[in-house]
Amino acid sequence: MNEQNSKRSGTNVLSRLLHVRHPKAKQAVITAIDLLGNAVINAAESGSPFPLKRRDQLLDYILTLMGRDDEDGFADYNDLLRTQALAISACTTLVSVEPKLTVETRNHVMKATLGFFAIPNDPVDVVNPLIDNLITLLCAILLSGGEDGRSRAELLMLILRQIDQFVCSPIEYQRKRGCLAVHEMLLKFRMICVSGYCALGCHGSCAHNKQIDRTLFRNFSKLPSAFVLPSREALCLGDRVIMYLPRCADPNSEVRKVSAQIIDLLFSISLSLPRPAGSSISPEVIELSYSALSSLEDVIAILRNDTSIDPSEVFNRIVSSLCILLTKEEMVATLHGCSVAICDKIKQSAEGAIQAVVEFVTKRGGELTEIDISRTTQSLISAVVHATDKHLRVETLGAISSLAENTSSKTVFDEVLATAGRDTITKDISRLRGGWPMQDAFYAFSQHMVLSVLFLEHVISVLSQIPILKADVDRVEDSPVDSHTEDGKLQAAIFALTAFFRGGGKVGKRAVEQNYASVLSELTLQLGSCHGLTYSGQHEPLRNLLTAFQAFCECVGDLEMGKILARDGELSGNERWISLIGDIAGCISIKRPKEDI
Template sequence: MQTVALSACTTLVSIEPRLPMETRNRVMKATLGFFALPTEPSNIVESLITNLIILLGAILLTSGEDGRSRAEQLLHILRQLDPYVSASAEHQRRRGCVAVHEVLVKFRNLCSGGFGASGSYPTLSLKHIDQGGPRGSSSLPSAFVLPNRDSLSLGERIMAYLPRCADTDDEVRKVAIQIIALFFNISLSLPKQKTSANDIDLESSYGALSSLEDIVSIIRRASVDQIEVFHRVVSSVCILLSKDELVVLLHSCTLAACDKVKQSADGSIQAIIVFIIRRGKDLREADVLRTTQSLLSSAIALTDKHSRQEVLNAISCLAENTNHIVVFDEVLFVAGRDICTKDITRIRGGWAIQDVFYVFSQHKVLATLFLEYILSILHKEPVATNDSEKGEINSESSADDCILQATMFALNAFLRGGGKVGKQAVEQSYPSVLSALILKLGGLHGLAELGRNELLRSLLIAFQSFCDCVGDVEMGKILARDGERTEKEKWIDLVQEVACSSSVKRPNEFSV
């Protein structure tokens, strides 16, 4: 009965007068749940799935009046299928991917056959619907009636299907690769907006598409190395994406990095790293910022240590291959927000931002850059003071406190978790690190009186970590003995004693 009902729905959306768009979408919403059916009884369920895919094709073919409106309907259908494409159940992922492929084939046939100016179809039979519909007649040039490439939202769509190319299910992998090849096959036949037309190297793009289609041909007839195939797909995609599409792909990477299939998630993260290494120069500062935000969201959402580490590697890769200051700024901002709004000691799976600090401090290239960045913040960060005679602290000062706490937390993590690379960077920057800590120590003597003990405590912890890192036991003892004193005179004596202790021990490196 349900199979008959689906066939009836297909007829309803295919005949004249056409159903309103709202009604067609209600039909689609009411029937998509069939993709979640169990696999048994297979003969009945598979018949339902087949009829449902035919219905989706019919909805696409009878929607809209021109290429652009049909492209919008295509994206609407594909986004409705996303939950099944990325489902935890293999059979749902298979059904979702097959449906996406079949709908895309219909859309490609429309693009090849041309969109009629009125969007009309002279026949209503299912036979013609399955074949993609007859070519519409129009006196308008094809560029006018075709959708443009940008209407396909390639960056978002490719990111939605790339995890499936590394799926544990063989059929899902094969169909996903065909989907990506089909998307780019369609996109290269569509006009590009003039503002970004020069962004695409057609010769390289056609070469990459040819390589991608070769992969499709190979996987159809032979068993090949899964990892090698995935790498070739990623390499082709890296060339085929325009700058804007690449940016959107990176912005929408969080769901892929947190895919329900661990193998797919890890593959997606490796793909992101490849994109950043090869195309990082194409990212503007705003793009770097949003990509950092997406990757941080991924790291925070992941509790699996290995997967989180892979995302952290992607963040360090982004910092190394783009504007590292933008990446550092965003990481520190998120750290300050977390420190001031959450109990970071109770975060499930550990505090991801601390792991980011560790990765920076252990990176051969970024360690020195990150330490210099931290020191620049400590040198220039104004110490927040009371806003009035009542000693009230304004919101701007509170925000400054959060950043300053985050900076000292970052320094402490650097000193504790940097290993050999971090220690070497600290030794090379010994005078700068010590002077920044002493200057900040000298400027914080009044914080306890203002009820801001956390800020003071954070500095003392970072200072003690510095003493441990450089092996200065005597200076550490001074801090341990007198670090909690808050009287102004005693505090000044402490700062002088710490400075003198260092100048005596390392006269050639530091002087006061």
Template sequence: MYGYAARYAPSTVIEARINALVGTDMLGRFLHVQHPTAKQAVITAIDLLGRAVISAAEIGISFPLQRRDQLLEYVLTLMGRDQSDDLVDFSIELLQTQTVALSACTTLVSIEPRLPMETRNRVMKATLGFFALPTEPSNIVESLITNLIILLGAILLTSGEDGRSRAEQLLHILRQLDPYVSASAEHQRRRGCVAVHEVLVKFRNLCSGGFGASGSYPTLSLKHIDQGGPRGSSSLPSAFVLPNRDSLSLGERIMAYLPRCADTDDEVRKVAIQIIALFFNISLSLPKQKTSANDIDLESSYGALSSLEDIVSIIRRASVDQIEVFHRVVSSVCTLLSKDELVVLLHSCTLAACDKVKQSADGSIQAIIVFIIRRGKDLREADVLRYHA
């Protein structure tokens, strides 16, 4: 009732209604409810408060949600997860509560005030472990994972101030997903790769749609929450607010996903190839630092990217030779990497060569050999030592 009172209040009194409900800490009194239906009701009330703020902004009444971070804490408490990553209760009722909670978290992180780093880390620590859930009951678990991926996209869209900080946020999220991308369990690798792909798509949309100027905070509408569209565009030139290519850490990131292109799971292979194509698609649209601009042959790069995108198109509609596809991916990557990115990739290859999936480890070793044979002549000892850590 409290949530609906705010959600459907007249636009002129929404802020006052929400302030009254949150300010009296009425919702905080319900943190100790035990029944799943009661927990879901409280979480839904909090979600409705957030959606009321979004709806008001859509008609020109913008205001922050008071004590938003505290409401996030309420949701995480009611979700039933502690600070550990242990998943010991797979009951249907709890999974349903957690699914509703993830949706509420998405709403709350999508509105002002901007998500502080501490709160972002708290939300991610409490939720990323869901990627390790078993596959059954499939319908509920799949819905929960979908909501988790949507939440990660919302965190990317709302916790940065400009292109550079969003790129940092992107890398933070992707690195947190690495354990699932390289997990021994196939379903975890699938989930991890799908999450990486969806977050990258949202980042690409930001690059093409425009990053807000530093300090701006346009409100994210419900439509944008669902579709991951950009929250607004800046009147400033795109080069002013875009991150540069170096901020993507391409060498490190490509090495994280290359083993999955040789994975034993067909879906993982397909998504991994799309991830690599997306990374280079984004990178070629970003400004380059002067020191590395002359190191990239644009004509060759666009040719290699075109080849990669052809592979993506082919694997979506036809069954193709897995070994041939992997060789073509490696060949394209070899051309697309700058010299500095190649050096970082080679320094990042240990985990790939020791991948938990033998087929992926073998493929990674083959790729490293190709990189050294084809690009080794471009590297000097000083280049390698510069990145040696």
């Protein structure tokens, strides 16, 4: 009974301390709690441990005290920041006390503190220590959390993803803080993987380490290292690389340097981890990986000692190393996540991401499956759609062209046409701000020295496989979804041809001339199909096709055929239709007597 009264009394005393208003009083309370936590840690070190049963409650008190209340009387912003810095430091102490934090408490602490990464830089002498304390807190959460290598890797990924918003922030000091936090956490994580850890932050061998190591590995002594250490897959290297790679092209030199160190740490850790049982990696591949890592470390050494080195040269060397270090699965994950990197709020970093994607698909594109190519194309299309900068849109379209050139062009073209088809059904493409991105893609393909012929042939092939829409009696039982899909595919292909004829320039014109017969034949067949649709009240497909046909005539220089289409193209009636085809045939026989249609 006395013990219960004592506990209740202690709780009441603590709760009354929450009502202090003056900044010095708040700081005193927080410092007292911090000292209590340190006393528990020191007692454990000396072999006389005792529990801190109200640890989670004390954490909650600290988080309450560091908040700003409208009535707390804070007149000095600096005092508030100092209180918050002390509070974060005290949180670090309590987090390091056994038992481990529950998931709920951990998330509560992170939610209450991560926002400090966004506070303004000034006053520097107060803010910098606060940020340092925050990074130390996150490291403590990592070091004291998890049960084995796998769970710690999961916790690491959880925290890193929480920091991502600051790593890719448009505000320079937030990016710098985010990168510094990631770097410190990876250093601590590597320490766990290599030699265990000390909750007090000691490196290498120490008295605390031995005690904690025994506790840590007691339950895993009979398990293989794969259970104690994380797997390479747990590091999510593909996702992490595409998050930090744009920072390697950041305008800020410190951010560039730290982000390069982050990538180096990720692969340094991954190469030190045990390989999965049964995995077969040739000695040559291992040697190449270590050589690429060594090259990456050389770059970092140069960055430390020579600030005058060309940033683009450094970035190129980092990308070249990554081309070797990433496994096939990691490369695929990197490419799938490229949309966010290309849409980075810093133009210089976005350009770096595009450059990296081009390099990856040029050197490793042959390893991608059809599904990989399709998903990568979708990511690049998403980046094109969301790009607000015209130059970045053009560069991203160049990356799509590079993907088509170095992998399966058919798969890339199919994805672009499928997206265009959906757009024609769901959007008013004539009123899109900044123009229709898919039309820009058609222009890019038509002007490409290698892809122009391939794209034209692909579009003609697609058109030849589309049935006569809604005029075909065999389609009566088809679902509305299938019908809409075919409608979109037809319109996308026709718009693609129009863009090709008008925007291909000399390269596009050469491709059209090479495929004159097949293009003209398909346009004529489609003209008949679209005329059939007008009887059911569908006039839009015919108008779009006539626009494409007119563009074709302008492209090949057949003005007479263009006049005939302008005069008679939309006229209905079988006799008029037969006469139109005859007039077109007459133009061909005069203009191109040797052409075999």
